[in-house]
Amino acid sequence: MKKLTINTLALAFTLAFSAGAMAEGMSKTEYKAGKSKIFADFKTARASCDSLSGNASDICAAEAKGNEKVALAELQARYKPSEKAHYEARLAKADAVYDVAKEKCDDQAGNGKDVCLKEAKAAETAAKADAKAQMKTAEANATAGEKTAEARSDASKKGVAARQDATADKTDAQYAVAKEKCDTYAGAAKDSCLAKAKLNFNK
Incomplete structure (x- = not known):
């Protein structure tokens, strides 16, 4: 692998799916047909890995499995459609890229290799x-949507807290990379x- 950086992996994570696709609904028949196509695509992709050897084959297999996992979640x-389903799809993408x-x-x-692995983990x-x-x-905003201004303010605070938690998790992961x-x-x-x-990450 030429150069694995947190930024390039993070960009890959953002390409999981569009908001428009997430908002769509579908019939049970369409859903079953979609699953069948995903399984067929996986078999084709996995079979193509057989012509490769060594780590190239392992990478190919991981990509095939990851694409299947993401496609099924999406x-x-x-x-x-639900916030939880969308969340699970994002997690599937994170796991697949990782x-x-x-x-x-x-x-x-x-x-x-150690640094590469730490960077991959940090991106995940x-x-x-x-x-x-x-x-x-999203859940906090939905709950507060039809309630009082006080409830909406509380939802905003929850959103800020959630983003702060995310920032803390990302900082810890980046610090692990720096130490490595x-x-x-x-x-x-x-x-x-x-x-x-330690100084850069306030540790």
């Missing part, structure tokens, strides 16, 4: 934290690196 969210990223990290060795943590914050904010990068040093240089990481 299908469910369209069939029975699983592929982990396999790609196997192309590296030593500290480079960020995506899941954002998904949770979005769900909590310090392992390339030794002695005073490593101590300095760790001290800088």
